[in-house]
Amino acid sequence: MLLFLSLALPAAEAFSMAGLGTTTLEFWPTCEYRGALCATAGGLGGGEDGQVPPNPRAYNVTLQIDGVLYLRVMDAYKASYGVEDPEYAVTQLAQTTMRSELGKLSLDRVFRERESLNANIVDAINQASDCWGIRCLRYEIKDIHVPPRVKESMQMQVEAERRKRATVLESEGTRESAINVAEGQKQAQILASEAEKAEQINKAAGEANAMLVRARAKAEAIQLLAAALAQQHGSAAASLSVAEQYVSAFSKLAKDSNTVLLPANTGDVTNMVAQALGIYTTLTKPQAVKTQDEMPPACEDSQPPTTDVLKREQASPS
The missing domain is CATH 3.30.479.30 (Band 7 domain)
Structure with a gap:
């Protein structure tokens, strides 16, 4: 007599059944099997x-x-x-x-x-x-x-590593800051030296241009003065101009109370003018001789009227 068994499998489970030690059947979810009771079932959840x-x-x-x-x-x-x-x-x-x-x-x-x-x-x-x-x-x-001790040592190691990284980062920041400051100072010095160099070049160029302009003006003035002296009665006009400047200079010096004038005979204007004209004549003597050589023969015996007047004033008693 055989007994029949109705077997229902739970979800997600599988069973393997051996019938009388020879027949093996496998059961998976949603399957039913009716078979002999003399069987062994076993398995593991799927x-x-x-x-x-x-x-x-x-x-x-x-x-x-x-x-x-x-x-x-x-x-x-x-x-x-x-x-x-x-x-x-x-x-x-x-x-x-x-x-x-x-x-x-x-x-x-x-x-x-x-x-x-x-x-x-x-x-x-x-x-x-x-x-x-x-x-x-x-x-x-x-x-x-x-273990707790190992955990503490690991925590200390982590903290030490963090402090190390912080120190390294701080030192790198300090180094970068020093490098940036040095680079800034270097660039500032370079720019300052270039600015000073440009200033000196511009100043020298300005002074050179000014000297050139003054030299040209002076050369033109000398040329004009030489042309004026080469003309008729130019030497007499120059003598008169020198005498006027001489008298004007002494008159300005005499206004100050703390000024001592040498020579002391400043009251004799005629003598002072004669001395000034004598100095001028001595300085311009070679040029006067050259000028007389170049003048026409009709003017060789003529003398500047201003010189004759000054000589007569010098010969008259004071």
Whole structure:
């Protein structure tokens, strides 16, 4: 007599049933099976997640790492008969793989390279669990615990690194500031020297132009004066001009009470004029001789009337 059993499968679960030890049937969600009661059923949920227990690690210091595994049963038969306890087997495989991967990294890199650790563990689990009919979808490191002393030392190291970076940045800022100030002073000195150079060049050019203008004016004045002296009675006119300037200069000096005049006979105007004319005649004697040689014969015996008048005034008694 056979008894029949109606079996309803929950969602996301699969079962493998062996009939009398020879026939094996697999049941997946939304399927019903009516068969002999003399059978054994077993299996693992098709989509489950489980926590990996803490994994103490002897790595210079003791690390305690918590992880989460996300698994999927791809073959219920292999999961039921390929391994006695699939969850325990995958968990142990995850722990050993984690130890192997952590042994390749330093303590600082463990905190920085979580993603690479997760990917390496998933690959290692999938390679080993293929014969179990299980596929690891994802592995995530949930938390990493370190001893309090190690945590304090790491915190001190982080703070020291921050202070170091702050000191380096401050020194670089000071260096950049000093360089900028030096560059500014250098540029300022260069610009000041160029400005001074341009000023001196302009000043020298102005002075040269002024000297050239004065020299040209003086040359023109000398040419005009020479032309005037070369004319008839030019020497007499020059003698009269010198006498007037001489008398005017002494008259200005006599106005000041603190001025002493040498020679003292300033009252004798005739004598003073005669001395001035004598000096002028001495200075212009070669030119006068040349002028007389160039003059026509009718004018050789003539003398300037001004000189005759001055000589008669000098011969008369005072």
